[in-house]
Amino acid sequence: MTASAAPTTVPASSLDPALAALLKRDAAGLVPAVVQDEESRDVLMVGWMDDEALHRTLTTGRSTFYSRSRGEYWVKGETSGHRQWVRGVRLDCDGDTLLVTVRQEGPACHTGDRTCFDARELPALVIGPDTLPDAAPAPGTAA
Template identity: 65%
Template sequence: MTGTPPPSRPSGLAPEIAARLKRGADGLFPAIAQQYDTGEVLMLGWMDDEALHRTLTTGRCTYWSRSRREYWVKGDTSGHVQHVRSVALDCDADTVLVRVDQVGAACHTGDRTCFDADVLLGDAVAPGGTHAAAGRAAADQ
């Protein structure tokens, strides 16, 4: 992982949740954002206890920016908000799945997801049935 970890300070996260979380050496854990009604994987961000607390209490995804070294709420700048529908821990308690209602693009590049522009294997299908590879080829012409 890169960047500076978030400040070490008490969080508002419920102690029973904090006790279950497994974090990296930098205090962070991955947070996968998924569209709640389609299952589409939108993005991966990083959270610490405070970011998770803010996400759970505000209903909007809050992440820790490793490059800017600050908390950020998805959509505060772009308007592409993630309204939280549910939050779940994985079986190892080292990753959270945040099911959201995504407004606009999830990716900072303006794409709907962070995973539809560079398919390494297979034939990814974008929402609406468009093949990601076909969409890229058409855009290149």
């Protein structure tokens, strides 16, 4: 399978059809899966799942993803030993993103960082109540 090819269609029996009906997939049949540490609640990484990857995750208790670049399934920690033991999977309100709660063994990122979000923080302007510019009153309110 080429890196740009969509995953092979999975037989309906692999994933509960009622669950499959709730998923809103992208054009390649994938949904993003945000992985969160069960204790710290830190976001560890983001991976991609199709129906088969979600089925494998739910039935094995191990985070299983679909690699868009390699065109194959992979289990987190299968090579590195940095396993993720699934504690829960939730679907967001729109049905287009999964939240996978895990117990992480070792670092989650392939770079060796604890999370995939440890390395580069983007500069951001933080606006709080004390730094808001003076604004005109909202329509319908007294000035």
